[in-house]
Amino acid sequence: MKATARLRNLRIAPRKVRMVADLIRGKSVPEARTLLQFAIKRSALPVSKMLSSAVTSAKNQFEVDEQNLFIAKITVDEGRKLKRWDPRSRGRAYPIQKKTSHITMVLDTKHPVELKKKEKSVDAAASAEMKEGKKEKRQFQAVQERTTQRKQGMMSRMFRRKSV
Numbered sequence: 001m002k003a004t005a006r007l008r009n010l011r012i013a014p015r016k017v018r019m020v021a022d023l024i025r026g027k028s029v030p031e032a033r034t035l036l037q038f039a040i041k042r043s044a045l046p047v048s049k050m051l052s053s054a055v056t057s058a059k060n061q062f063e064v065d066e067q068n069l070f071i072a073k074i075t076v077d078e079g080r081k082l083k084r085w086d087p088r089s090r091g092r093a094y095p096i097q098k099k100t101s102h103i104t105m106v107l108d109t110k111h112p113v114e115l116k117k118k119e120k121s122v123d124a125a126a127s128a129e130m131k132e133g134k135k136e137k138r139q140f141q142a143v144q145e146r147t148t149q150r151k152q153g154m155m156s157r158m159f160r161r162k163s164v
Contacts, residue, residue: 003058013099072108
């Protein structure tokens with residue numbers, strides 16, 4: 001039961017929208033709404049509206065409670081570029097690229113089947129919790145590595161005129 005919402009040709013650069021998308025990826029819907037409400041980025045408002053649209057479509061199509069939904073996948077792709085020209089001295093012109101974004105959000109439910117399997121035996125529940133703990137620890141370490149790499153990348157391109 002996956003509900004999908006798409007937002008195309010958003011007039012914000014994809015690099016800036018990805019910062020907000022990374023903030024809410026994998027979170028439950030109420031938690032994501034709270035994060036988007038207090039985010040200071042300009043792209044938080046369109047992403048919040050898109051989240052509301054996806055939740056509404058999930059309720060209408062599958063009759064799912066909002067508390068059971070989480071953001072399974074959110075991708076930000078580059079849309080078409082609006083090409084403009086900036087006049088310079090001696091009759092020259094410099095190109096300007098106004099970038100757009102295409103955002104795709106997929107909401108999914110937390111499966112009640114997995115909860116029933118955990119209730120069958122205490123040993124199975126304990127082993128499942130240990131596996132989940134290890135998985136969460138690996139995910140947390142991966143996120144920490146990505147943020148440190150991102151910080152290093154930000155420092156290297158902080159004083160560059162054009163970023164990659």
